[in-house]
Structures are given as structure tokens and as C-alpha cells.
Amino acid sequence: MSTPQSSAPEPRTHRSTASLVTGALLLALGAWFGVDAIWRGSGRTPWVALAALVTLVPLVVAYTLRPAVVSDEDRLTVRNPFRTVTLPWAAVAELRSGFTNEVRSDGRTYQLWALPVSLRARKKAARAQMRDAVADPHGATPTTVSQPVRSDSDQAVEDLREIAERRAAAPTAQGPAVVRWAYEIIAPTAVGAIALVVLVATG
Incomplete structure (x- = not known):
């Protein structure tokens, strides 16, 4: 078995x-x-x-x-320059990518210093996405045939977002955020x- x-x-x-x-x-x-x-x-x-x-x-x-961002089955640990934030997956309200990569919990926002945003990498990923696009047989708007291409940091945030969604209900992933200076x-x-x-x- x-x-x-x-x-x-x-x-x-x-x-x-x-x-x-x-x-x-x-x-x-x-x-x-x-x-x-x-x-x-x-x-x-x-x-x-x-x-x-x-x-x-x-x-x-x-x-x-x-700076480091460590993820395991129960929690996300964000080690920034002057503090370490430990977030059980249930405490992660949102992971987002903008001009910086951030995680929100209990109304507070923590920047992910270990995952800096690179506009150059984003442009490179966008160009790769366009190269992967193919036109349909009638010449209409191109459609992608593969997974979206992202920069390394954006992909890392997307992976963390998927883990948070999957593990948020796990009994071992409950609890409040803990901040240590x-x-x-x-x-x-x-x-x-x-x-x-x-x-x-x-x-």
C-alpha cells in the first residue's frame, strides 16, 4: 500500500x-x-x-x-535588517508585489527585504512572455501557450502566496504574528x- x-x-x-x-x-x-x-x-x-x-x-x-525569507509547512519567517517577523500561515492576510514585495498581517505591512523588486528583471520577463506568445491561425490576438513568465522575486512571492492559501487552514499553521527586534x-x-x-x- x-x-x-x-x-x-x-x-x-x-x-x-x-x-x-x-x-x-x-x-x-x-x-x-x-x-x-x-x-x-x-x-x-x-x-x-x-x-x-x-x-x-x-x-x-x-x-x-x-535579510532572508524562510518558508516551511507551518510559517513564514521574514528576517529584515532590524527585526524578525514570524507569521504562521493563517496570520498571512496578503502577499503582494508592487514597487516592493510585502506581506500583510493584522493590518500591518512588512517588507520582504530578501526579495527586492527589480524593474529590469520584470521587463526582461515581459519580453520573454512576448516571445512565448503565438498568434492564432486567423491572425487574431496572440495567446500564450505556457505559464506566465515572471522575474525571480515575483515568482518567489507567487510561490509563497500559493503556500499560504494551501496551508492557512492547517492546525499547525495557526497563531499570531511574532516580532522580535x-x-x-x-x-x-x-x-x-x-x-x-x-x-x-x-x-
């Missing part, structure tokens, strides 16, 4: 490759200039460089390496900024 297969989706993580590459490059440049200033600088220069690194490194990580990013940034201001003001 065959075992029935579950319709629950496998856990999947969406991240922006461009952001990851940019973040790695910025961190490498920051480490190069910062360590050089600390090692070779004189007077207050090493301390200013250290304070700048403590301020900027968490920000670079927050905006480039940290990323104090591991906020705290060092604040400390570094205060130190940097003090060093510059008293210099």
Missing part, C-alpha cells in the same frame, strides 16, 4: 545573491581600511577607526547579509555611534 504524500512544502530560504556579494565586498574593504588605520594610525585615529567599524559593520551585515545589530551600532560622536566632538 502506498503512503499518501503530504502537500506541505519543504523548508525553503530566499536570499538576494546581489546583497550577499555586496555585503561581503563591503566587509572586506572595511576590514582592510579599518585594520590598517588601527595598526598604522596615531593619536585618536585608531580609536576613531575602531568606533567606525563597530558602527558600520553591524549595519552592513543588517542590510546585506542578514534584532538587538544583536541595534546594540553594537548604537554603542559604536555614541563612541564615534564623542571621539569626533572631543577631538
Whole structure:
């Protein structure tokens, strides 16, 4: 006897490759200039460089390496620069693509930082859609013969929308949205900024 297969989706993580590459490059440049200033600088220069690194490194990580959108059978987890939002599928009211990709829950809107909108990618997808269109035998308006072509981020949002619709009634996908602030990013940034201001003001 065959075992029935579950319709629950496998856990999947969406991240922006461009952001990851940019973040790695910025961190490498920051480490190069910062360590050089600390090692070779004189007077207050090493301390200013250290304070700048403590301020900027968490920000670079927050905006480039940290963002992710993780989906599994029970919930959608949105990790943005300064907070993580956990949404059981039943709490997802809407997933939409406009100038940004967003999810709505309980009247609040959360941007999907890990799925940035690319107008260039949308235009490319539209051109591919037109190439896939064929005219009918009488030369009438073209009709598509394949699935709609979308940009990667728009397709990811569409996939998440389908999962939300399918899993919203699941007993394990119930509950309210949970928001957790990323104090591991906020705290060092604040400390570094205060130190940097003090060093510059008293210099």
C-alpha cells in the first residue's frame, strides 16, 4: 500500500545573491581600511577607526547579509535588517508585489527585504512572455501557450502566496504574528555611534 504524500512544502530560504556579494565586498574593504588605520594610525585615529567599524559593520551585515525569507509547512519567517517577523500561515492576510514585495498581517505591512523588486528583471520577463506568445491561425490576438513568465522575486512571492492559501487552514499553521527586534545589530551600532560622536566632538 502506498503512503499518501503530504502537500506541505519543504523548508525553503530566499536570499538576494546581489546583497550577499555586496555585503561581503563591503566587509572586506572595511576590514582592510579599518585594520590598517588601527595598526598604522596615531593619536585618536585608531580609536576613531575602531568606533567606525563597530558602527558600520553591524549595519552592513543588517542590510546585506542578514535579510532572508524562510518558508516551511507551518510559517513564514521574514528576517529584515532590524527585526524578525514570524507569521504562521493563517496570520498571512496578503502577499503582494508592487514597487516592493510585502506581506500583510493584522493590518500591518512588512517588507520582504530578501526579495527586492527589480524593474529590469520584470521587463526582461515581459519580453520573454512576448516571445512565448503565438498568434492564432486567423491572425487574431496572440495567446500564450505556457505559464506566465515572471522575474525571480515575483515568482518567489507567487510561490509563497500559493503556500499560504494551501496551508492557512492547517492546525499547525495557526497563531499570531511574532516580532522580535534584532538587538544583536541595534546594540553594537548604537554603542559604536555614541563612541564615534564623542571621539569626533572631543577631538
